[in-house]
Structure formats: C-alpha cells, structure tokens
Amino acid sequence: MEKAEEKRHTIVPFGPQHPVLPEPLHFDFVLEDEKVVDVIPSIGYIHRGLEILVQKREFTEYVYVAERICGICSFIHGMGYCEAIEEIMKISVPERAKYLRLIWSELSRVHSHLLWLGLAADAFGFENLFMQAWRARELVLDIIEETTGGRVIFGACKIGGVRKDITDESLKTMVTVIDGMYKDVRTICDVFLNDSSVKERLCGIGILSREDAYSLGAVGPMLRASGVSYDTRKLGYGAFGDIDFDIVTETAGDCYARCAVRVHEIFQSFHIIKQAISKIPGGPISVKVTGAPNGEAMVRYEQPRGEVIYYVKANGTKFLTRFRARTPTFANIPAMIQALKGCDFADVANIVLTIDPCISCTER
Amino acid sequence: MSYFKKSPWLLHYDGSSCNGCDIEVLACLTPLYDIERFGIINTGNPKHADILLITGGVNEQNADIIKNLYDQMPDPKVVVAVGICATSGGVFAECYNILGGIDKVIPVDVYVMGCAARPEAIIDGVVKALSILEEKYTTMKQEKVA
Numbered sequence: 001m002e003k004a005e006e007k008r009h010t011i012v013p014f015g016p017q018h019p020v021l022p023e024p025l026h027f028d029f030v031l032e033d034e035k036v037v038d039v040i041p042s043i044g045y046i047h048r049g050l051e052i053l054v055q056k057r058e059f060t061e062y063v064y065v066a067e068r069i070c071g072i073c074s075f076i077h078g079m080g081y082c083e084a085i086e087e088i089m090k091i092s093v094p095e096r097a098k099y100l101r102l103i104w105s106e107l108s109r110v111h112s113h114l115l116w117l118g119l120a121a122d123a124f125g126f127e128n129l130f131m132q133a134w135r136a137r138e139l140v141l142d143i144i145e146e147t148t149g150g151r152v153i154f155g156a157c158k159i160g161g162v163r164k165d166i167t168d169e170s171l172k173t174m175v176t177v178i179d180g181m182y183k184d185v186r187t188i189c190d191v192f193l194n195d196s197s198v199k200e201r202l203c204g205i206g207i208l209s210r211e212d213a214y215s216l217g218a219v220g221p222m223l224r225a226s227g228v229s230y231d232t233r234k235l236g237y238g239a240f241g242d243i244d245f246d247i248v249t250e251t252a253g254d255c256y257a258r259c260a261v262r263v264h265e266i267f268q269s270f271h272i273i274k275q276a277i278s279k280i281p282g283g284p285i286s287v288k289v290t291g292a293p294n295g296e297a298m299v300r301y302e303q304p305r306g307e308v309i310y311y312v313k314a315n316g317t318k319f320l321t322r323f324r325a326r327t328p329t330f331a332n333i334p335a336m337i338q339a340l341k342g343c344d345f346a347d348v349a350n351i352v353l354t355i356d357p358c359i360s361c362t363e364r
Numbered sequence: 365m366s367y368f369k370k371s372p373w374l375l376h377y378d379g380s381s382c383n384g385c386d387i388e389v390l391a392c393l394t395p396l397y398d399i400e401r402f403g404i405i406n407t408g409n410p411k412h413a414d415i416l417l418i419t420g421g422v423n424e425q426n427a428d429i430i431k432n433l434y435d436q437m438p439d440p441k442v443v444v445a446v447g448i449c450a451t452s453g454g455v456f457a458e459c460y461n462i463l464g465g466i467d468k469v470i471p472v473d474v475y476v477m478g479c480a481a482r483p484e485a486i487i488d489g490v491v492k493a494l495s496i497l498e499e500k501y502t503t504m505k506q507e508k509v510a
C-alpha cells in the first residue's frame with residue numbers, strides 16, 4: 001500500500017540555478033500529477049557568515065558590511081544597524097537626519113517594489129511589462145544616485161546621523177520628478193491590476209488565509225494581503241511619528257492581493273516622501289560619536305519585504321560581541337510553503353515570487 | 365568580432381553576492397542600458413550560453429554548482445566575474461564561509477570592478493569578453509584544422 005502511494009509521487013528539483021529566480025534557492029517539489037503536495041526547501045547557497053565580521057571590524061566600519069546584507073534593501077539594513085548602536089549609546093540623532101533617513105528608506109521601498117513588479121511580470125511571462133517596470137525604476141535610481149552617489153548601495157548612513165545632506169533645491173526637484181513619475185507608474189500598475197490576462201494568472205492562486213498568515217508569522221505585504229493590518233512603520237520609529245499614512249491591506253490573500261498591496265504601497269511611499277519633504281526641518285545632519293557602545297539593543301523596522309529585526313550586543317570595546325538580523329524573507333518561507341501546497345506546478349514560479357524572496361537577506 | 369557579433373548568449377549565476385550586482389546585471393538587460401543591442405540574451409540554460417556571468421564569491425556549498433555550470437557550457441566560453449566579491453571576496457573576504465573569488469574554482473577571463481558594479485562597467489566587461497570569445501573561437505578552429 002505504502003509503495004503504491006510512493007510511486008505516484010514525482011520529485012522535481014527547482015534551483016539553485018533557475019531562470020525565474022536570479023538568486024540561488026533550492027526546492028524539491030513533491031508532485032502528484034501536476035499538483036504540488038509537498039515542498040522541501042534547502043538553503044545555504046549564498047551564506048557568507050557576515051554576522052561574525054562584527055568581531056573583526058570596528059563598529060563604525062561595520063555599517064558598510066550591514067548595508068551589504070542585501071543590495072535591494074541596503075539602506076534600511078545600514079540604518080537599522082546604526083539605530084541599534086545609537087540606542088545603546090543613547091545618541092539622539094538630529095531631526096533633519098531622521099527625515100533624510102526616512103526619505104531614502106521610502107525611495108528604496110519604491111525601487112524595491114518596482115523591481116518586484118518587473119520580476120513578477122517576468123515570472124508570469126509578460127516580458128514587456130517587466131521592461132516597463134524596470135524603466136520606471138531607473139527614474140528612482142536616478143534620484144538616489146543624485147542624492148547619495150550610489151545606485152544600489154548608498155553608503156549614506158552613519159552612526160550619529162547621515163553622511164550627506166540633500167539641498168533644498170534637490171528636494172524640490174525630487175518632488176517634480178515624483179510628480180512626473182506618478183502618471184508613468186500609474187499606467188504600468190493599471191496593467192497589473194486590471195489586465196485580464198494578468199488577473200487570470202494571479203487571482204485565486206496561492207491563497208494564504210488570515211489565520212495561516214498570522215500563525216505562521218508572515219510579515220510585510222504577505223501578511224497585509226491576507227487581511228492583517230500590521231506595519232512596523234506605525235511604531236513611529238525615526239520620523240515616522242510625524243507622518244500620516246494608512247496601512248494598505250487586502251483580504252483575498254492570493255497572488256493578486258499581494259501584487260495589489262505592493263502597487264498601493266508604491267503610491268503610499270510617494271505620498272510619504274512628499275509629506276516628509278514638506279515637513280523637513282533645517283539644522284545639522286549628524287552628531288559626533290565618541291566612546292564605544294556597551295549593552296544590547298533590539299530594533300524593528302519595516303523593509304519593503306516586511307518586518308526586520310536587528311539585535312546588537314556590545315561589550316564596551318570597539319568590536320561588538322554579536323549582531324543578528326532576522327530578515328523578512330526568512331519569516332515568510334513557512335507561509336510560502338503553506339501557500340505552495342496544493343497549487344499547480346505551473347503556478348509555482350508565481351507564488352514563490354509573490355513573497356518577494358530575497359535570499360541574500362535570508363542567508364546573510 | 366565577426367562570428368560572435370551575432371548573438372552571444374549569457375548565463376547569469378549568483379554566487380554569494382548581496383544582490384547589488386545581480387540587480388545591476390538585470391538592469392543591463394532592461395531599456396535604459398539594453399545589452400540586447402549586442403544581441404545578448406539572458407538564458408537560463410547553460411547549454412545555450414557562451415558567456416558565464418558570475419556575481420559574488422565562492423562558498424562551500426556553491427563551488428560545485430559553479431563548476432558544474434561551467435562544465436555544462438559548450439566551448440568556446442568565457443567567464444566574467446562581476447563585482448569585487450567575485451574578484452577576491454571583497455568585503456566578505458574574511459567571512460568563514462567565503463573561499464574567495466570565482467577564480468578559485470574556474471578560470472576567469474574578465475574581471476569587472478565595483479561594489480556594486482555599475483551597469484556601464486558590466487557592459488564594458490561583457491564587450492571585452494566578446495573579443496576574448498572570438499579569439500578562443502579562432503584558436504579552436506585552427507587547432508581543428510591542424
């Protein structure tokens with residue numbers, strides 16, 4: 001009896017080198033005909049072990065390594081590390097620096113979501129839409145490059161503030177560019193939300209119920225698409241306390257809902273950036289940091305992919321004892337496996353992509 | 365550049381990079397930088413590829429995979445190491461799981477600098493790789509005749 005059951009199952013390997021995902025991640029899909037019955041993930045292809053570097057680099061230098069946990073959400077990784085150290089050392093960052101951090105972190109959210117929209121379009125085979133989304137993304141990268149000097153790794157954050165100021169003129173140009181982008185991005189997003197062929201591929205696929213999303217510890221757009229209204233930005237870290245915005249949620253919990261959440265978040269980020277630019281105060285952008293941290297801190301931030309947690313432990317020397325980052329993709333993997341069970345094999349690429357997997361974050 | 369002027373295909377593999385170089389490689393394929401004007405297509409199949417583009421360093425687990433991908437590609441082939449991590453390990457060189465640059469496991473023809481490597485630099489590296497590919501093709505042909 002057991003043997004007969006085993007016979008019906010086919011195991012299909014996926015990755016680590018796969019056209020759909022640029023990153024190495026390996027799955028074994030257990031199939032029954034075309035249906036996926038079980039998924040066994042295996043990770044470790046991209047593990048570098050960068051957390052240990054914290055004992056080899058001075059704590060002020062480690063910001064660069066922290067930024068390189070992941071190239072897509074690099075700014076928030078750097079910022080999270082800086083703010084954890086600032087919490088230990090009880091440094092109060094100047095208001096202007098807080099706003100600049102907010103603007104850059106929201107810009108990186110826009111660029112990450114546009115990047116995701118492109119990759120998702122590529123996964124369901126809409127090549128043209130992929131190209132359009134990435135063309136729009138270049139406009140955001142231009143703003144980032146103009147203000148920080150880097151395209152993907154900004155290097156703009158340091159302990160005690162930020163390294164670079166944005167002039168009022170640049171801020172004004174930023175508003176004009178964002179207003180100009182608005183229409184462009186709207187056109188692209190309308191295709192994602194209204195096109196019948198896109199809906200065919202996304203609606204009702206990879207459903208994750210509200211209960212599952214909550215109990216499996218999903219974070220970010222994955223959680224919000226299942227109807228849980230939770231966004232770490234609402235904790236009011238940095239300058240978010242002064243910013244007025246609503247949490248984007250959807251209730252369906254399918255691939256389409258996750259896509260819709262990200263689309264709405266792009267426009268929400270535009271709104272947040274414009275609000276921040278109108279409220280940004282003058283003054284210094286950094287404070288001098290002396291001494292070394294002693295103690296421990298844990299901070300939480302909202303990355304484009306969801307909630308991220310940083311833990312830092314220091315012993316009063318220039319070298320920290322421990323640094324740990326719990327990244328959003330890691331938290332989303334159990335929920336993704338739940339969503340994958342019972343789906344058609346042809347939808348696997350779509351579902352894997354809708355969690356917005358970032359493997360370099362996950363494995364560090 | 366005569367034979368490979370037409371359409372050298374590219375295989376991209378992410379060694380253990382931070383994604384920074386990866387998204388820049390993808391940005392090369394999209395409208396602003398548009399590497400397809402050289403006839404280059406990003407393929408997922410190593411058996412169709414002429415250029416192997418690797419980002420990130422080598423670690424214990426992916427060394428075999430990189431070797432495997434390289435062996436599956438038909439001759440002549442070139443390898444482009446994109447970014448400082450693929451060249452020497454870069455900022456992660458001291459990490460316990462990083463063995464070093466790509467040249468620890470396979471021969472590399474072109475090194476592209478930068479952290480993250482800019483799309484312009486990547487295109488430059490790929491174009492350089494094309495002429496090396498052409499050279500390799502000519503020598504291969506001559507060897508066959510001899």
